[in-house]
Amino acid sequence: MYFxxxxxxxxxxxxxxxLGAVLLGFPIAFTLMAMGIGFxxxxxxxxxxxxxxxxxxxxxxxxxxxxxxMDNTVLTAxxxxxxxxxxVERAGIVSRLFFAxxxxxxxxPASMAVAALITCALFSxxxxxxxxxxxxxxxxxxxxxxxxxYDKKFSSGVxxxxxxLGILIPPSIMLIVYSVIAQLSPLRLxxxxxxxxLLLAGLYIVYSITLAYFNPKIAPQPPKEEIPATAxxxxxxxxxxxxxxxxxLLVLGSILGxxxxxxxxxxxxxxxxxxxxxxxxSLKWKNFKESVFLTAKTSAMIMWLFVGSWTFxxxxxxxxxxxxxxxFFKSMDLAPWQFLVITQIIIFIxxxxxxxxxxLIIFVPIFLPLLDLFGVNPYLFAMxxxxxxxxxxxxxxxxxxxxxxxxxQSKNVELLEIFRGIIPFLGIVIFAMFLMYIFPGIxxxxxETLFAN
Numbered sequence: 183m184y185f186x187x188x189x190x191x192x193x194x195x196x197x198x199x200x201l202g203a204v205l206l207g208f209p210i211a212f213t214l215m216a217m218g219i220g221f222x223x224x225x226x227x228x229x230x231x232x233x234x235x236x237x238x239x240x241x242x243x244x245x246x247x248x249x250x251x252m253d254n255t256v257l258t259a260x261x262x263x264x265x266x267x268x269x270v271e272r273a274g275i276v277s278r279l280f281f282a283x284x285x286x287x288x289x290x291p292a293s294m295a296v297a298a299l300i301t302c303a304l305f306s307x308x309x310x311x312x313x314x315x316x317x318x319x320x321x322x323x324x325x326x327x328x329x330x331x332y333d334k335k336f337s338s339g340v341x342x343x344x345x346x347l348g349i350l351i352p353p354s355i356m357l358i359v360y361s362v363i364a365q366l367s368p369l370r371l372x373x374x375x376x377x378x379x380l381l382l383a384g385l386y387i388v389y390s391i392t393l394a395y396f397n398p399k400i401a402p403q404p405p406k407e408e409i410p411a412t413a414x415x416x417x418x419x420x421x422x423x424x425x426x427x428x429x430x431l432l433v434l435g436s437i438l439g440x441x442x443x444x445x446x447x448x449x450x451x452x453x454x455x456x457x458x459x460x461x462x463x464s465l466k467w468k469n470f471k472e473s474v475f476l477t478a479k480t481s482a483m484i485m486w487l488f489v490g491s492w493t494f495x496x497x498x499x500x501x502x503x504x505x506x507x508x509x510f511f512k513s514m515d516l517a518p519w520q521f522l523v524i525t526q527i528i529i530f531i532x533x534x535x536x537x538x539x540x541x542l543i544i545f546v547p548i549f550l551p552l553l554d555l556f557g558v559n560p561y562l563f564a565m566x567x568x569x570x571x572x573x574x575x576x577x578x579x580x581x582x583x584x585x586x587x588x589x590x591q592s593k594n595v596e597l598l599e600i601f602r603g604i605i606p607f608l609g610i611v612i613f614a615m616f617l618m619y620i621f622p623g624i625x626x627x628x629x630e631t632l633f634a635n
Contacts (some may be wrong), residue, residue, distance in 0.1 A: 189225070193503030196221045200494070200544075210540050211483065214490025219244060222497040240497070247492045251485050255445060256368060259358050261481040262448030266433075268473035269455035271314050273464045275426055276305050277322055282418035284326075285410065292394035292401035294330055295337070296387050298323040299344045303383045304423075306348025307430050312575060316345035316586040324591060331402040334595050336393070339603030342583035343386055343610075346575045349538060350568050351379035353433055353451070358444060359484070359542055360564055364550055368444045372437055373629040374561045378569060381624060382614045389610055425461070429454045438632060484539060491543035507548050512555070521556045522563070522619065525549050526570050533574025537582070541571065562618070565625040569615045576608045 196217055203213045222240035251257065284297035298319060306315045319341050327337040349356040352372035361368035394401035433451040436442040442450065459465035498504065511521065532541050546567060553560050575583040584600040618624045 189500075190502035190506050192221065192224065193498050193501035194506065196494075196498060196501070197503065204540070205535055210536075211486040211490045214487070214494045214544070215244070218490060218493030218497050221501070222493065225497050225500050240493075243496060244489070244493050247496070248489050250492070251488045254362060255443075256358060256362050257485070257488070258445040259353075259368075259443075259448040260355055260484055261477050262445065262452045263353060263355050263358070264480050265473055265477040266448065266451040266455040267314070268476050269452070269459050269469070270305070270426070270429075271318065272469040272473065273455070273459045273462045275422060275458065275462060276301060276318055278418065278422035279304065279426060280319075280323055280326075282415070282422045285415045286419055288404055290391055291398070291403070292390045293404065294323070294327050294332065295340045295390040295394070295401055298327065298340050299383060299386050299390065302341070302344025303347050303351060303379075304426060304430065306345060307351045307353070312346055312348055312583065312586075315348060316342060316583050317590050319345055320587045320590040324587065325594075327401075328594070330404060333400040333603075335599050335603035336390075336400050337603070338584070338587055338595060338600040339605075339607050340386075340390060342581070342587055342600065342604050343572075343576060343607035344383075345583055345586070346572050347379065347383055349571060350375055350382065352376060353430075353437065353444070353447065354568075355484075356538055356542070356568065356571065357564075359539070360546070360567070362488075363542060363547060364560060364564065366560060366564065367633075369437055369440075370561060370629040370633060371564060372434065372444075373632050374565050374625045375568060376628055377624050378565050378614070378618055381617070382569065382572070382611065385610045385614055386607060389606065425458055429458060487539055487543050494544065495547055504548060504551065508552060508555075511552055516556070518556045518558055519619070521552065522558065522566065525563075526566060526615065529567060529570045530573055530577070533571065533577055534580045536574070538571045538574055541574065542567075559622065559626060561629060562622050562625050565618060566615055569611060569618065572611045573608060576604050576611065578604070 200213060200217045203217075204210060219240055222243065223238050226239040226243075280297055280301045283300050284294055287293045287296045287300075290296055301323065302315055302319055305318070306312070324337055324341050327340075328334060348354065352375050354372075354375065357371045357375055358368055360366070361371050390401070429451065432454060433447045436450060437444055437447045456465065459469070511524075514520075516524070529541060529545070532545060549563075550560070553563055575581060578584070578601040581601065581604055584597060584604060587600055588595070588597050
């Protein structure tokens with residue numbers, strides 16, 4: 183007796199098998215490819231067209247997807263931005279940058295926390311590699327804050343939250359990946375992300391200053407005798423802050439000004455990082471070789487994620503999986519704000535077991551066809567997702583930024599202390615999302631102004 187399973191049911195089985203494999207620890211990219219090819223073999227199976235076991239359209243689809251990823255000009259920016267980030271990370275700029283901003287902000291409450299957040303924002307923007315930023319700042323800024331009498335929980339929250347800003351503030355690798363997935367302009371995405379990124383960083387700084395003002399024990403002021411002359415502070419700012427900030431402005435300005443594509447601007451950024459490394463006398467063969475190796479390794483991971491996810495999504499959609507979600511949301515008769523709340527809650531929960539790459543490449547495409555149905559601006563939705571992805575690094579018990587910090591300060595702080603320090607910053611992210619929904623111009627005004635024509 184032949185037992186028939188409807189294709190949408192097979193699609194749901196495919197999704198749950200994939201989630202189970204991921205939770206068991208299987209590599210994401212290869213799991214996606216295995217699920218796509220395995221279930222795709224069933225989906226495209228046809229006895230009438232089959233001469234041998236490999237005569238199935240899924241193999242042609244897999245090869246086509248691989249070539250499409252290799253031929254995508256937007257994705258060319260990914261390895262170039264990564265190379266720029268790894269070079270900047272090894273250039274020794276961060277320690278001087280933190281020191282200079284710390285001196286410049288010495289009159290503010292929680293001046294070291296403010297300096298750490300600004301340094302994280304700049305360094306994250308230049309690198310976009312969260313693990314590297316949290317690790318380096320955990321080795322550099324966290325011990326300095328503790329030595330100055332700062333509360334461990336507060337210091338941990340500052341480092342972990344500040345280190346995650348790189349996936350939001352452009353030029354961001356995450357936004358390039360999103361532009362390819364959603365078929366949106368990377369230029370408009372960069373423009374849309376500037377004010378939300380500055381808003382979130384600003385809210386972090388305001389919270390830190392306010393907390394220290396009302397509770398000085400959490401972040402004591404440095405002794406006046408430790409503050410050098412104004413001329414020394416200006417010199418440190420010129421040496422450490424201005425070059426890196428200029429590089430970021432050059433890259434971002436050339437993109438938003440229409441002078442260069444993201445890939446071309448990324449090439450300029452990579453060349454600028456080489457010059458910075460040479461100027462700071464850190465351009466050594468070992469650093470260069472490590473940067474190239476890490477760039478190739480991370481780029482390969484992202485590209486194979488694309489190949490696997492596009493194969494998985496193609497088969498999932500062919501089996502009717504996307505239609506299941508579309509019918510589900512249509513049947514609930516939701517208002518646009520209710521649709522946004524539900525999708526953001528789903529993204530928030532997915533952030534516990536998954537990283538931002540898997541969430542973007544696998545699950546966001548499920549929601550994208552529904553935006554027109556609910557009248558949601560795709561760029562506003564993209565910025566809500568970008569803000570929400572901050573929580574995937576900050577939400578216990580799977581807050582990866584906490585584990586990065588714990589890894590470099592394992593003997594000096596407990597994981598529970600880091601979690602407690604992160605929670606207020608997690609609340610700030612959610613508050614920023616609420617503000618952006620109430621005032622969508624935070625995300626939409628700049629791209630609409632820059633690209634009105």
